[in-house]
Amino acid sequence: MTMxxxxxxxxxxxxxxxxxxxxxQVNQGEIVTLIGSNGAGKxxxxxxxxxxxxxxxxxxxxxxRKIEGIPAHDIVRLGLAQSPEGRRIFPRMSVAENLxxxxxxxxxxxxxxxxxxxxxxxxxxxxxxxxxxxGTLSGGExxxxxxARALMARPKLLLLDEPSMGLAPVLVDVIFATIKxxxxxxxxxxxxxxxxxxxxxxxxxxxxxxxxxxxLSGPAxxxxxxxxxxxxxxxx
Amino acid sequence: xxxxxxxxxxxxxxxxxxxxxxERIAGFTILAAVAAWLAINFIDNPQQFxxxxxxxxSNGALYALIALGYSLVYGIxxxxxxxxxxxxxxxxxLSATVxxxxxxxxxxxxxxxxxxxxxxxxxxxxxxxFCASINVTIEFLAYRRLRHAPKLAPLxxxxxxxxxxxxIGLKWNGSGQKDQPSVLPQGSIxxxxxQIDTNFFVVLAVVIPVLVLMTWIVTKTRAGxxxxxxxxxPDAARLMGxxxxxxxxxxxxxxxxxxxxxxxxxxxxxxxTRYDLGLxxxxxxxxxxxxxxxxxxPGAVLGGVLIGLxxxxxxxxxxxxxxxxxxxxxxxxxxxxxxFRPAGLLGKATREKV
Numbered sequence: 008m009t010m011x012x013x014x015x016x017x018x019x020x021x022x023x024x025x026x027x028x029x030x031x032q033v034n035q036g037e038i039v040t041l042i043g044s045n046g047a048g049k050x051x052x053x054x055x056x057x058x059x060x061x062x063x064x065x066x067x068x069x070x071x072r073k074i075e076g077i078p079a080h081d082i083v084r085l086g087l088a089q090s091p092e093g094r095r096i097f098p099r100m101s102v103a104e105n106l107x108x109x110x111x112x113x114x115x116x117x118x119x120x121x122x123x124x125x126x127x128x129x130x131x132x133x134x135x136x137x138x139x140x141x142g143t144l145s146g147g148e149x150x151x152x153x154x155a156r157a158l159m160a161r162p163k164l165l166l167l168d169e170p171s172m173g174l175a176p177v178l179v180d181v182i183f184a185t186i187k188x189x190x191x192x193x194x195x196x197x198x199x200x201x202x203x204x205x206x207x208x209x210x211x212x213x214x215x216x217x218x219x220x221x222x223l224s225g226p227a228x229x230x231x232x233x234x235x236x237x238x239x240x241x242x243x
Numbered sequence: 244x245x246x247x248x249x250x251x252x253x254x255x256x257x258x259x260x261x262x263x264x265x266e267r268i269a270g271f272t273i274l275a276a277v278a279a280w281l282a283i284n285f286i287d288n289p290q291q292f293x294x295x296x297x298x299x300x301s302n303g304a305l306y307a308l309i310a311l312g313y314s315l316v317y318g319i320x321x322x323x324x325x326x327x328x329x330x331x332x333x334x335x336x337l338s339a340t341v342x343x344x345x346x347x348x349x350x351x352x353x354x355x356x357x358x359x360x361x362x363x364x365x366x367x368x369x370x371x372x373f374c375a376s377i378n379v380t381i382e383f384l385a386y387r388r389l390r391h392a393p394k395l396a397p398l399x400x401x402x403x404x405x406x407x408x409x410x411i412g413l414k415w416n417g418s419g420q421k422d423q424p425s426v427l428p429q430g431s432i433x434x435x436x437x438q439i440d441t442n443f444f445v446v447l448a449v450v451i452p453v454l455v456l457m458t459w460i461v462t463k464t465r466a467g468x469x470x471x472x473x474x475x476x477p478d479a480a481r482l483m484g485x486x487x488x489x490x491x492x493x494x495x496x497x498x499x500x501x502x503x504x505x506x507x508x509x510x511x512x513x514x515x516t517r518y519d520l521g522l523x524x525x526x527x528x529x530x531x532x533x534x535x536x537x538x539x540x541p542g543a544v545l546g547g548v549l550i551g552l553x554x555x556x557x558x559x560x561x562x563x564x565x566x567x568x569x570x571x572x573x574x575x576x577x578x579x580x581x582x583f584r585p586a587g588l589l590g591k592a593t594r595e596k597v
Contacts, residue, residue: 059478083484097472099591108472111465112484150371160484 009068010035010086010164010195011056016065018048018055025051027219028065033164033223038186038196039208040227042069042240043216049199050092052216053168056197058082070163079144084112088162092169092199093154098142102133105141105152119159126155129185147178154182158189165189171205180186183209203240207231215240270583271298284560290436293558296552301443301512303551304450306507309528310535310543311457312498314377318538319474319494320390325401326381329408330499334506336415336515339423341366342511359426362513367449370503377408378499379492387488405521412518422515442512453504454544458595461540470494474538527554527570530577535556536590545588 011033018026025049033039043049054060056067058079068073074082088109097105110119127134130151136144141152150170157165167186171179183205190196200206205221207213210227215236223230230236263365285292292342304389309331345362346353353359381404389397431440463468472480473490481487509524510516525595531550535542550573580587 025486058480059481078486079478080484080486083482089480089482091482095476095482097475097479099475100468100471104468108468108480108483108485111469156483 008035010037010070011197012066012068013052013056014053014066016062016067017057017090018051018060018062020051025219026055026062029216029219030065031214031221032226033195033197035163035195036190036193037212038071038190038198038210040210040213041197041199041216042201042203042213044240045201047216048219049201049216051219053089053092053166053197053199057087057166083160083162086161086163087166088157088160088164089166090157090168090170092151092172093112094146094149096141096144096149096152096156098140100141102137102139102141102144102152105156106133106159109156110161112160117225118161120179122159122161126158129188130155146173147175147181150174150178150182151185154185154189157242158194162194164195164197167196169199169201171200171202179205203236207241260591266583273579280562281556284556284562287561290438291570292556292560293437294439295555295563297437297439297555298559299552299555300548301440301446301551302554303531304446305505305547306514306524306528306531306546306551306575308450308453308501308508309524310531310547311540312502313529313532314538314540314543315494315498315501315530316566317482318540319470319491320386320397321394322386322397322401323529323537324386324404324498325398325525326408326520327378327498327502328403328523328528329405329412329521330374330378330381331502331506331509331524331528332412332516332518332521333377333415333502334370334503335520336412336421336506336518337373337503338366338370338510339421339516340508341369342423342426353424353426355426355428363426363507367504367507370507371500374503374506375496375499378495378502382492382495384518387491405525409518409521412574416518418518420515420517423510425514427507427511444509446512449504449508453501458499458540460497466490466493496596527573530573533587534577536587539587539589539591542587542589548589594597 009032014030016026017024017028029048029052031039031041041049041052044047051060055062055125058074058077058081062075064199064210065075066073069082069085069087071084074085088137100108106123113119126140127137132148133151133155136148141149144152154167154170170186174182179202182204186196186198187209196211198206207227207230213227214221214223215230223236245434303585311550312327312330313324316322316327322496342362345365346358349358351358385400385404386397389400427445428441431438461470469480469485469490470493472483472485477487480490527550528547531546532543533546534549535544535546553573554569557569558566
């Protein structure tokens with residue numbers, strides 16, 4: 008079943024097209040990755056899906072509803088949460104408060120407490136830092152917090168923007184192992200990555216973005232073995 | 244290789260930083276001079292010193308309420324809302340008008356007692372609601388349209404709004420004073436030679452609960468969390484499901500309500516107001532907000548009380564410079580503050596927003 012159907016969107020910054028006639032689908036239960044080099048339009052695509060940017064043309068259907076043009080804060084309510092590029096945690100709030108804000112639209116206190124506990128099991132480092140200001144966390148911890156915060160909304164679809172950015176290789180592995188575990192709990196994941204190798208190793212399917220358009224798509228396993236991809240994105 | 248040599252050439256910049264050292268000495272000298280001045284005045288006449296301090300704290304509490312309005316708005320949209328002082332002025336005019344009308348309605352001379360307290364409480368709510376609505380409307384009509392415009396556009400709009408509110412005040416009450424007898428108990432009590440105006444206790448009895456309530460809203464409630472999140476990163480707040488426009492309106496409502504409450508208190512304590520009051524007090528309260536660290540709420544309160552104290556002592560003790568010098572003293576302190584601690588007493592060092 009298609010959970011997210013992006014069809015033919017174009018997004019402009021002023022007169023410059025950052026994304027041109029882009030289409031992609033994410034099915035329920037999948038991990039899909041959108042890879043591409045810096046400036047290819049990956050973040051623009053995610054920001055458009057989550058409502059921070061409006062497409063000039065094209066449609067976005069999430070869970071059977073048209074969502075292009077709906078404000079970002081209402082899209083969250085439909086079950087689509089994003090962990091943004093650069094983490095964007097709230098630096099002067101505690102880890103606990105950041106997690107609370109992830110559950111901003113929820114009212115079930117018991118459920119929120121339960122989910123917070125789940126997040127602290129998923130990311131034990133956050134438990135040690137629970138009362139600390141988020142701005143004092145290390146880069147890896149901040150990334151974990153950003154993912155955990157997005158999950159606190161109990162999304163059906165989780166959008167992750169460059170979760171490996173600025174992280175040591177060991178932490179990149181941890182993050183991607185976690186992405187697999189997140190899928191096992193029933194959350195569909197669309198992850199944007201510059202680190203194509205890591206992304207392709209966990210994803211079911213992948214799209215390759217170049218200059219704002221999809222250049223190639225297919226099962227992640229096939230793309231991993233594609234010589235052209237290897238040359239352009241896997242460093243050899 | 245060539246790259247590494249240029250990097251190395253750029254590195255050795257560790258010269259002894261004399262200017263920072265000199266600055267520190269200058270800073271300590273000034274602080275020591277202020278401490279000595281305070282000590283001399285205190286020893287010379289402790290009662291006078293304490294009386295002046297009490298007056299200062301009483302004024303400072305009102306400055307704090309107004310300063311909070313500047314800091315709340317600056318914290319969330321990084322705008323100096325120049326119209327805020329004039330909003331406070333409209334609060335004083337409304338309070339004077341409502342108090343007079345209420346006593347007129349009951350056919351009683353304005354005075355204290357049960358009716359006085361009732362009118363006071365009712366006016367407090369009205370003035371808070373009145374200024375909150377005006378502030379929300381200003382944001383909705385003017386500042387919201389300019390949210391993505393260059394910073395100068397909303398700033399000059401705020402200056403314009405300030406003039407518009409002043410003009411409303413001028414139309415409302417003309418260019419003269421509006422005098423209004425107070426409903427608060429008058430007189431003072433003597434505490435070991437220290438004269439304390441009874442108004443002082445009323446001011447504290449209103450301002451302290453208001454500050455506690457505001458702190459609770461900002462730190463504990465869902466709306467307060469959303470406010471702080473929006474202040475730190477509006478786009479990230481949106482992704483959490485925060486309706487940022489609504490939260491900004493809420494912030495303006497809070498700042499406006501505080502200005503309204505300050506308006507009533509000022510009008511009741513000073514018993515007179517005028518259309519240009521906002522210019523004067525607004526500037527002092529803005530100074531208080533900057534002194535405490537603009538954007539910091541505890542800073543605004545601290546700055547307000549400090550400026551009130553400075554003013555009270557300057558005007559009330561033997562070696563003070565007197566009332567005509569108060570503004571000069573206040574702004575000299577502000578300038579020194581900005582030189583030595585640009586972020587303000589409790590402010591965070593300004594970071595570049597990307």
